[in-house]
Amino acid sequence: MGDNNLLTAGMSMTEEQQAMPLRDAVFMSLRKAILTGKIKPGERLTEVKLGKILGTSRTPIREAIRLLEQENLVTIIPGSGARVSRMTVSDLQDVMEVRSALEQLSAGLACERITEQEKAELYEAYNAFVRSTQSEDSIMIADADVHFHNLILKAAKNQKLGKILDGLADNIYRYRYEFIREDGHYEDLIREHKELYEAVISGNREVAEKSARSHIARQWSYIREHLQEDAGE
Amino acid sequence: MGDNNLLTAGMSMTEEQQAMPLRDAVFMSLRKAILTGKIKPGERLTEVKLGKILGTSRTPIREAIRLLEQENLVTIIPGSGARVSRMTVSDLQDVMEVRSALEQLSAGLACERITEQEKAELYEAYNAFVRSTQSEDSIMIADADVHFHNLILKAAKNQKLGKILDGLADNIYRYRYEFIREDGHYEDLIREHKELYEAVISGNREVAEKSARSHIARQWSYIREHLQEDAGE
DNA sequence: CTTTCTATAACTGCATACTATATCAAAGTA
DNA sequence: TACTTTGATATAGTATGCAGTTATAGAAAG
Numbered sequence: 300m301g302d303n304n305l306l307t308a309g310m311s312m313t314e315e316q317q318a319m320p321l322r323d324a325v326f327m328s329l330r331k332a333i334l335t336g337k338i339k340p341g342e343r344l345t346e347v348k349l350g351k352i353l354g355t356s357r358t359p360i361r362e363a364i365r366l367l368e369q370e371n372l373v374t375i376i377p378g379s380g381a382r383v384s385r386m387t388v389s390d391l392q393d394v395m396e397v398r399s400a401l402e403q404l405s406a407g408l409a410c411e412r413i414t415e416q417e418k419a420e421l422y423e424a425y426n427a428f429v430r431s432t433q434s435e436d437s438i439m440i441a442d443a444d445v446h447f448h449n450l451i452l453k454a455a456k457n458q459k460l461g462k463i464l465d466g467l468a469d470n471i472y473r474y475r476y477e478f479i480r481e482d483g484h485y486e487d488l489i490r491e492h493k494e495l496y497e498a499v500i501s502g503n504r505e506v507a508e509k510s511a512r513s514h515i516a517r518q519w520s521y522i523r524e525h526l527q528e529d530a531g532e
Numbered sequence: 533m534g535d536n537n538l539l540t541a542g543m544s545m546t547e548e549q550q551a552m553p554l555r556d557a558v559f560m561s562l563r564k565a566i567l568t569g570k571i572k573p574g575e576r577l578t579e580v581k582l583g584k585i586l587g588t589s590r591t592p593i594r595e596a597i598r599l600l601e602q603e604n605l606v607t608i609i610p611g612s613g614a615r616v617s618r619m620t621v622s623d624l625q626d627v628m629e630v631r632s633a634l635e636q637l638s639a640g641l642a643c644e645r646i647t648e649q650e651k652a653e654l655y656e657a658y659n660a661f662v663r664s665t666q667s668e669d670s671i672m673i674a675d676a677d678v679h680f681h682n683l684i685l686k687a688a689k690n691q692k693l694g695k696i697l698d699g700l701a702d703n704i705y706r707y708r709y710e711f712i713r714e715d716g717h718y719e720d721l722i723r724e725h726k727e728l729y730e731a732v733i734s735g736n737r738e739v740a741e742k743s744a745r746s747h748i749a750r751q752w753s754y755i756r757e758h759l760q761e762d763a764g765e
Numbered sequence: 766c767t768t769t770c771t772a773t774a775a776c777t778g779c780a781t782a783c784t785a786t787a788t789c790a791a792a793g794t795a
Numbered sequence: 796t797a798c799t800t801t802g803a804t805a806t807a808g809t810a811t812g813c814a815g816t817t818a819t820a821g822a823a824a825g
Binding site for chain 3: 321378
């Protein structure tokens with residue numbers, strides 16, 4: 300409890316963050332720290348402390364925290380303070396249900412709106428994904444998977460959908476590698492992607508939606524499985 | 533241009549807003565002013581001016597504006613200021629597509645999770661809706677409609693879904709009365725609601741989703757129709 | 766009359782100062 | 796011992812000041 304030096308390690312503002320408003324830099328910085336687990340669920344976010352660490356006044360910190368609350372990454376108790384949100388299994392279930400519906404929508408819209416250019420990109424991404432499964436490196440596989448789905452989302456050409464799905468993705472960010480089996484049996488995963496890829500290319504909305512749904516269902520079952528294991532964290 | 537006294541009329545902080553942090557009171561106040569059109573799309577929101585009107589300093593105003601940006605009600609241009617968002621037809625289309633998917637989800641989940649108590653409430657709401665159509669008062673009808681759908685959303689028992697749908701509803705708030713026909717022919721509307729009501733009560737997920745979808749589709753077509761009319765506003 | 770440049774006013778971004786409130790602990794009371 | 800009260804401290808809530816940026820109006824040139 301009160302492990303404040305957990306923060307100091309590796310939390311900073313770098314790169315192109317110079318050009319943007321401070322509040323956004325702080326926001327990204329905090330967001331990253333939360334998503335990567337550098338700041339743990341339940342931990343308190345005090346304005347002055349963070350201000351000292353990041354070298355800013357309280358104002359940008361406050362604004363960043365408000366934004367994080369909107370994404371459900373922190374919970375603010377008025378008058379008291381802000382803490383990193385603790386997600387229950389039930390919360391995650393809610394998120395996954397919504398994600399399922401929206402990934403279906405994404406796949407469905409992509410079927411009807413994808414351009415030739417995007418088809419080529421998707422083809423590339425699909426192949427990259429298949430290749431990644433041979434590496435048996437689950438980080439690489441998960442990243443290739445995310446990229447593949449992002450291309451479909453882009454092809455769907457619905458900004459609102461994109462924004463919402465991005466927000467939902469944050470909620471399960473820390474589990475993103477966990478739905479990859481570790482035993483090297485990726486047939487199902489590849490088959491699903493192949494199905495989805497072909498459906499989108501050929502404009503078969505029904506099949507595309509169905510495989511998007513089963514993809515999320517699989518992901519959720521893996522995450523849930525993992526949650527059982529370390530239930531008493 | 534620069535009609536600042538548009539704001540003064542009827543914008544204030546009242547009631548139970550006393551008990552909550554100022555930023556939330558300001559947020560609700562501004563939100564209401566935007567949704568009801570008291571502040572018009574494209575209009576500028578300046579911190580000092582609003583502060584004077586609402587009797588607070590700039591800080592709570594700033595924070596409220598950031599929150600409004602999250603809901604897409606205002607657009608912030610860094611360095612410059614905040615303006616009430618101007619929604620294009622394309623933006624609205626995006627919103628309606630997502631809404632359609634999520635209202636379907638809502639109806640579908642409600643089928644499986646509704647309690648006896650909630651069934652009774654829904655029955656009441658359905659009857660109230662039918663009754664309202666006889667009044668031919670489109671405000672009353674729209675409100676009854678919203679209430680009916682909110683009950684279904686509540687029965688779906690998915691908080692995330694609820695939050696997202698609430699946010700989306702804000703985006704089309706100003707059109708909420710416009711999808712009610714003015715000619716007093718509400719048969720279709722009533723039939724849709726009856727279908728949805730019965731499907732949810734009997735747990736027929738497929739039918740429930742279908743009628744939720746067609747309900748949104750109808751709403752969207754009415755809104756779009758109306759948009760044609762005053763295209764050059 | 767229109768366009769471009771420039772001076773000025775207005776406003777946001779960030780910081781800091783001040784105030785209200787919540788939390789925690791110690792002391793007192795039943 | 797358990798419960799309540801009270802006071803000190805930490806922290807969020809709010810206000811304001813300053814600096815730098817952006818918008819704007821007016822003058823000058825075309």
